[in-house]
Amino acid sequence: MSISEIAKHLNVSKSTVSLVINGKAEQGRISQELAKRIMDYVNEIGYKPNALAKSLATGKTHTIGLIVENIGDSFFGPIALHIEEYLRQHGYYVLYSSTLGEEDIARNIVQAMVDKQVEGLILSPTIGQEAQVMQVLKNKMPLVIFDRRIPGVETNYVGTDNYTASKKAVEHLFDSGFSQIGMITIDSQQPQMLDRLRGYHEIIAKRKAKPQLLQLSYTLERPDRIQAIKEFLQNNKQLDALYFSTNYLCVSTLKAIQLLPKAKTYGMLAFDDHELFELLNPKISCIRQPLEDIAKAIVATLIAQIKEPKKSFTDQVIPSDLIIRQSSR
Amino acid sequence: MSISEIAKHLNVSKSTVSLVINGKAEQGRISQELAKRIMDYVNEIGYKPNALAKSLATGKTHTIGLIVENIGDSFFGPIALHIEEYLRQHGYYVLYSSTLGEEDIARNIVQAMVDKQVEGLILSPTIGQEAQVMQVLKNKMPLVIFDRRIPGVETNYVGTDNYTASKKAVEHLFDSGFSQIGMITIDSQQPQMLDRLRGYHEIIAKRKAKPQLLQLSYTLERPDRIQAIKEFLQNNKQLDALYFSTNYLCVSTLKAIQLLPKAKTYGMLAFDDHELFELLNPKISCIRQPLEDIAKAIVATLIAQIKEPKKSFTDQVIPSDLIIRQSSR
DNA sequence: TCTAATTGCAAAACCGGTTTTGCAAAAGAA
DNA sequence: TTCTTTTGCAAAACCGGTTTTGCAATTAGA
Numbered sequence: 001m002s003i004s005e006i007a008k009h010l011n012v013s014k015s016t017v018s019l020v021i022n023g024k025a026e027q028g029r030i031s032q033e034l035a036k037r038i039m040d041y042v043n044e045i046g047y048k049p050n051a052l053a054k055s056l057a058t059g060k061t062h063t064i065g066l067i068v069e070n071i072g073d074s075f076f077g078p079i080a081l082h083i084e085e086y087l088r089q090h091g092y093y094v095l096y097s098s099t100l101g102e103e104d105i106a107r108n109i110v111q112a113m114v115d116k117q118v119e120g121l122i123l124s125p126t127i128g129q130e131a132q133v134m135q136v137l138k139n140k141m142p143l144v145i146f147d148r149r150i151p152g153v154e155t156n157y158v159g160t161d162n163y164t165a166s167k168k169a170v171e172h173l174f175d176s177g178f179s180q181i182g183m184i185t186i187d188s189q190q191p192q193m194l195d196r197l198r199g200y201h202e203i204i205a206k207r208k209a210k211p212q213l214l215q216l217s218y219t220l221e222r223p224d225r226i227q228a229i230k231e232f233l234q235n236n237k238q239l240d241a242l243y244f245s246t247n248y249l250c251v252s253t254l255k256a257i258q259l260l261p262k263a264k265t266y267g268m269l270a271f272d273d274h275e276l277f278e279l280l281n282p283k284i285s286c287i288r289q290p291l292e293d294i295a296k297a298i299v300a301t302l303i304a305q306i307k308e309p310k311k312s313f314t315d316q317v318i319p320s321d322l323i324i325r326q327s328s329r
Numbered sequence: 330m331s332i333s334e335i336a337k338h339l340n341v342s343k344s345t346v347s348l349v350i351n352g353k354a355e356q357g358r359i360s361q362e363l364a365k366r367i368m369d370y371v372n373e374i375g376y377k378p379n380a381l382a383k384s385l386a387t388g389k390t391h392t393i394g395l396i397v398e399n400i401g402d403s404f405f406g407p408i409a410l411h412i413e414e415y416l417r418q419h420g421y422y423v424l425y426s427s428t429l430g431e432e433d434i435a436r437n438i439v440q441a442m443v444d445k446q447v448e449g450l451i452l453s454p455t456i457g458q459e460a461q462v463m464q465v466l467k468n469k470m471p472l473v474i475f476d477r478r479i480p481g482v483e484t485n486y487v488g489t490d491n492y493t494a495s496k497k498a499v500e501h502l503f504d505s506g507f508s509q510i511g512m513i514t515i516d517s518q519q520p521q522m523l524d525r526l527r528g529y530h531e532i533i534a535k536r537k538a539k540p541q542l543l544q545l546s547y548t549l550e551r552p553d554r555i556q557a558i559k560e561f562l563q564n565n566k567q568l569d570a571l572y573f574s575t576n577y578l579c580v581s582t583l584k585a586i587q588l589l590p591k592a593k594t595y596g597m598l599a600f601d602d603h604e605l606f607e608l609l610n611p612k613i614s615c616i617r618q619p620l621e622d623i624a625k626a627i628v629a630t631l632i633a634q635i636k637e638p639k640k641s642f643t644d645q646v647i648p649s650d651l652i653i654r655q656s657s658r
Numbered sequence: 659t660c661t662a663a664t665t666g667c668a669a670a671a672c673c674g675g676t677t678t679t680g681c682a683a684a685a686g687a688a
Numbered sequence: 689t690t691c692t693t694t695t696g697c698a699a700a701a702c703c704g705g706t707t708t709t710g711c712a713a714t715t716a717g718a
Contacts, residue, residue: 002674013698018676028677029696051444052390053674056381056703063424063445071400072410081401081427088426088434093441095392095424097417098410105417112422115380116392254608276605279583331704342668347706357707358666382704385673 001047010041017042021049055117064302065113065121066096067106074247075147075272075289076124082295083122090303092119101188101218103128114141120302125150127189142305144298148192156305156313158297160320162192162271165287166199168322169269170243172285174207178241178267184229184253185245187215196245196271212236222252229256233264241267247274250284273323283325293318330376339370346371350378384446393631394442394450395425396435403576404476404601404618405453411624412451419632421448430517430547432457443470449631454479456518471634473627477521485634485642487626489649491521491600494616495528497651498598499572501614503536507570507596511541513558513582514574525574525600541565551581558585562593570596576603579613602652612654622647 003021007014017038019028025035055061064087068076076098084094095113099106106126110133113121120142125133130153136143137155144156173181183200185193197213204211214232216225229252233239244250250270257264269285270277277284297316304310332350336343346367348357354364384390393416397405405427413423424442428435435455439462442450449471454462459482465472466484473485502510512529514522526542533540543561545554558581562568573579579599586593598614599606606613626645633639 003676004674014675015677015699016697019697022676024677029694031696034696048440048444050385050446050674051441052381052385052446053703054676056379056385056705057674057676059703061381070410071413072407074403077406078401081399084400084425084427093424093445094426095422097423098413111377112380115377116422117379117381251604251608258608274604275580276603276608279580279587279605279609281610332706333704343705344669344707345667348667351706353707358664360666363666379704382673383706385675386704386706388673 001045003047003049006038006041006045006047010038012038021047059117061117061119062091063093063095063116063118065110065116065118065123066094067099067109067113067121067123067125068096069099069101069124069126069147071096071098074274075291079291079295082292083299086296086299090299099124099126101126107132110136114139120144120306122146122298122302124148140309142302142309144302144305146294146298148190151191154313156301156315158294158301158316158318159192160289160294161317162195163199165320165322166196166243166271167203169271169285169287170200170203172322172324173241173243173267173269174203174209176241176267179209180212180238181209181241181243181267182212182214182232182236182239183243183245184214184216184232184249186218186249188218193245200243212239216249225249225252226256226259229253230259233257233260239266241269244268244270246270247272247277247286250274251276254280278325285325286323287320288323289320290318330374332376332378335367335370335374335376339367341367350376388446390446390448391420392422392424392445392447394439394445394447394452395423396428396438396442396450396452396454397425398428398430398453398455398476400425400427403603404620408620408624411621412628415625415628419628428453428455430455436461439465443468449473449635451475451627451631453477469638471631471638473631473634475623475627477519480520483642485630485644487623487630487645487647488521489618489623490646491524492528494649494651495525495572495600496532498600498614498616499529499532501651501653502570502572502596502598503532503538505570505596508538509541509567510538510570510572510596511543511561511565511568512572512574513543513545513561513578515547515578516544517547522574529572541568545578554578554581555585555588558582559588562586562589568595570598573597573599575599576601576606576615579603580605583609607654614654615652616649617652618649619647 003014003017007017016030019025020030020035020038021042066080066083068080070076071080080096087094095116095118097109099109103126106129114136121136122144124147125145130150133150133153144158146158148159149157170181185197201211216228233256242253247270250268251274271287273286273288277286297318301314332343332346336346345359348354349359349364349367350371395409395412397409399405400409409425416423424445424447426438428438432455435458443465450465451473453476454474459479462479462482473487475487477488478486499510514526530540545557562585571582576599579597580603600616602615602617606615626647630643
């Protein structure tokens with residue numbers, strides 16, 4: 001049922017129907033009786049306007065694009081939930097996609113969302129999206145980047161201080177009495193990963209220790225990852241503590257440790273919390289990013305920019321907490 | 330840049346531009362040279378058509394609505410990822426929302442997605458959506474319900490056999506030597522929950538045991554839930570095994586057990602797997618729904634219905650595996 | 659050489675709305 | 689009573705595309 005059909009049925013013009021439906025009867029000088037007659041019929045047949053046509057006419061889609069690396073992930077999933085809730089409070093819907101860290105998927109998705117006239121974008125970018133993001137910015141599309149920056153591109157950004165948090169984490173392991181502290185990370189060139197790595201190296205150097213690093217390919221399947229970690233542990237028996245750049249690397253390592261011929265306990269600390277960390281024995285400490293605060297900051301920044309296209313960008317670094325769970329040995 | 334502006338710039342009609350851009354130069358009998366001239370200019374300025382206008386004209390949005398209970402959840406998150414991947418392979422985008430199990434949110438979301446002309450809906454419904462879903466069906470919108478059925482409404486459905494799986498699970502606990510088997514669940518009227526409960530009662534009766542049930546409100550915050558479970562355990566010291574209708578109830582219980590004044594080990598078995606179950610000591614068995622298979626079936630069903638509006642619905646019950654992790658005591 | 663068919667594109671209609679403009683009839687002012 | 693406002697709504701233009709139709713110019717056919 002279209003507005004034209006309604007108009008025809010009631011023998012009025014569609015402009016009249018449109019005005020009445022949108023509560024602009026007054027301003028369109030439509031008489032009360034006619035307005036009532038129209039509303040009655042509209043309610044009777046349960047008419048709902050075609051949102052596409054409406055968006056085309058008004059230029060408003062009430063939709064925000066949300067692009068994360070992996071919606072099934074224990075970091076992005078919950079953050080997506082919070083973002084969605086805050087956006088809903090502002091009357092926006094979410095068009096989402098996962099990039100799986102792949103450049104071409106990411107680019108296609110951004111393009112598709114821009115084409116679909118989203119009113120803003122929330123993006124956790126991959127490597128190689130610089131040019132596209134600059135293009136998006138040039139077109140004045142409201143945009144917030146989160147979790148990782150795009151080096152050399154100035155945008156709104158919300159994330160945590162990976163470098164500082166990483167330093168605190170490694171310091172804590174030293175302070176807990178460990179001395180042979182290895183780091184397990186992925187060989188990604190993403191800034192947040194590089195920052196975490198830099199923090200590790202810095203403290204290792206400060207304590208005059210030797211860096212012991214396992215860098216795994218992001219594309220490695222889980223079983224291969226576990227195998228690689230297992231070998232790393234077996235070839236580096238001197239290790240007494242491990243620092244992980246992500247929580248899932250820690251989970252994989254726990255699995256790898258199970259597979260070791262003889263059990264061994266490590267001091268462990270991971271970037272990003274995980275439900276299981278407090279349920280293990282010994283518990284596992286972590287750096288916890290305040291997901292709700294991050295989501296709130298992202299949405300607030302985006303809405304602000306939509307309402308009033310800004311001249312300058314905001315760069316918000318939300319501190320993470322070091323959650324200390326295990327006692328020093 | 331619109332297609333009209335391009336046409337004006339090149340002194341041609343916009344119909345010509347449209348035909349060329351969409352590779353219909355042949356069928357529109359546009360000369361090669363003109364087609365090339367148009368394509369060159371289009372590429373030069375990097376024109377991308379407005380997807381809204383295109384959708385309005387063609388009636389195709391290439392968008393599917395995905396409505397889950399909670400995208401941050403360890404069941405819905407990963408399943409959403411898989412659904413998204415399969416849909417991408419078919420050229421569809423995803424508009425998603427979480428209902429948080431709330432009726433009015435769910436209804437608004439479905440309405441919004443229908444208004445936005447999604448080409449199909451994938452829905453994990455809440456209680457009270459019957460009428461709306463029937464309305465959606467009457468409008469011939471392709472639809473797949475998953476995880477839980479809507480009693481009395483015939484639709485496409487993909488889910489697991491909650492009743493049978495539940496029976497197998499409780500049987501397994503008995504067979505492992507436990508005799509005082511409690512069940513912890515939420516007091517939801519959702520069919521999948523009722524089926525799980527029914528399976529428990531059936532086996533308990535068959536073994537001539539006494540049902541021992543804790544039904545928690547879905548709206549309970551996590552700390553309160555943990556507290557309630559703790560009290561339940563303290564008031565029912567005879568319990569030696571626990572069966573959980575969802576994995577997060579098991580996780581909450583693990584937390585509650587930590588808080589008990591003196592440690593106790595239970596036989597435990599949960600509906601839905603969780604990363605941590607195989608990392609604990611003792612490990613926790615579970616019923617594992619095959620997420621990828623479920624996602625694949627959902628998408629296949631939906632695509633089939635889009636391509637060829639069916640007369641009849643398919644009801645697919647995908648068996649779950651009982652993953653036995655702990656050894657019998 | 660005259661008519662018929664084909665070529666090449668412009669123009670128009672349409673998708674389903676919103677918003678501005680215009681105009682006849684009624685009401686008010688002089 | 690005549691001119692000016694105001695009222696109440698229809699008509700038209702627009703959003704940015706797609707697709708069908710129509711028509712002049714060229715080519716082919718006889």
